[in-house]
Amino acid sequence: MCFVDESEQNSTIDGDNLEEMAKKPVCHYSDPHVADCIKRVAEQAKLLLAHGIPSFGIQPLEPLKVPSIRLRQHNMPQARFKYDAWLTDLTLNGLTNYTFNKLDVFPEDLKVTGNISLPRLVMSGEYVVIGQFQMLPVESTGIISANFTDCTAALDAVGAKVHKRMVIRDADVKLRCTGPLLANLKEAHSTTGEMEMITDHIIHMHATELAKEVQPAVETALSMVLEDIANKFLKHIPTNMVFPN
Template sequence: MLKSIVKFVLVVSLGCVLGKHVSKDGTDDKMEQIAQKPVCHYSDPGVSGCIIRVAEQARKLLAHGIQSFGIQPLEPLKIPSIRLRQHNMPQNRFKYDAWLSDVSLEGLTNYTFNSLDVYPDELRVSGNISLPHLMMSGEYVVIGEFQMLPVESTGLIYANFTYCTAALEAVGAKVHKRIVIKDANVKMRCTGPVDASLKEAHSTTGEMEMVTKHIVHMHAMELTKEVQPAVETALSMVLEDIANKFLKHVPPNMVFPA
């Protein structure tokens, strides 16, 4: 990930995270069966493998969303707004403010587990998954400056985070007869080149429009790399939200260490 100083504000509306979805293929019933059947227990030496199997079973269900659990569809995952700011750059580099809206992430449920570790005494789970086909799209607005030239552009952005892995960690807490996830964290690492493109670009800089388009296109991959921390924040929020909604339906004797 590009190691430059970026300040961003990720705006995720509560309605998006708690969004409703009407199931048409019985996914709610299937998810409830998975949650209510005590298939995994902390006292089981093979609990990590058991959780992986449940997560694999839940893949298609999570893609469609689960109305009775209040879980939004993950295909695609909708992020209402991402704000990026890059001002701490040398004079000859691109400085900008950027706003991304109606962002969609596709490929989140095309995951495979590389590892999973469960620490019952600490109420902590950590793991690593592969996300080989993670795609992003959305609308963008950029206002900036490049070598004293003003840059203003709007349009559509598309990006392919080629072959990524994500390190996951969730820490729980006991609250009466329940376990809740009090903190979740996601860190992505993409080993392939980030492929980014801008479409339908428009500028308000008049005679500078062609120059502006060239500058913004030239820095499309840089913009996409700087989106990655915001994507990680969104995924952390979604992981925490899904885990807590799932745990609400799980019998206490399934999740408390024996």
């Protein structure tokens, strides 16, 4: 289920031949080295995914745009920061700077699992926070940005045969970042009047905590993107290239 010939890896890339590259499946499930083939072509696909493939209906992944994320953290001790937060117009850069650590293909089960490294993910977007810290009200709006470093993503995709087509019925992404998480807030504004300075201090103090809570929502978004991209590619791949004999 791959789509670019190895001979084109070093050719000049532009919008037109990106489209052509995406329409050249070369990996077959009957190949005993199909996992290596998929891995090689997935590495070559970085430019495709970064720029998007309009004829396939695939939007650019650089950046990945997430319209909104809703966060709620109420189950905290009295002395901790409790809040409701809305993050909108989020962008995530760095998704196509991946390298494969592992890839396994299970043809009879129509299943692919893998693990990739993502050295650095950069997130930014607008935020609104309403909360409470040690009985003090916290209200703030502004721009949040965060750098997630030394990340790995575990990928799991399970397919199904529907008539003469292959579809991905379930995709899952688990993101793990072990490097420093750097987060900061810009253009922060508070509506707490005379307590604005205190509120600003509290919200800046908890910026990293807020960014960390975004990770599960990012995993969900990445799972949806993986499933969407895979299914759009599969629509253009002949069935005899997809199903095991």
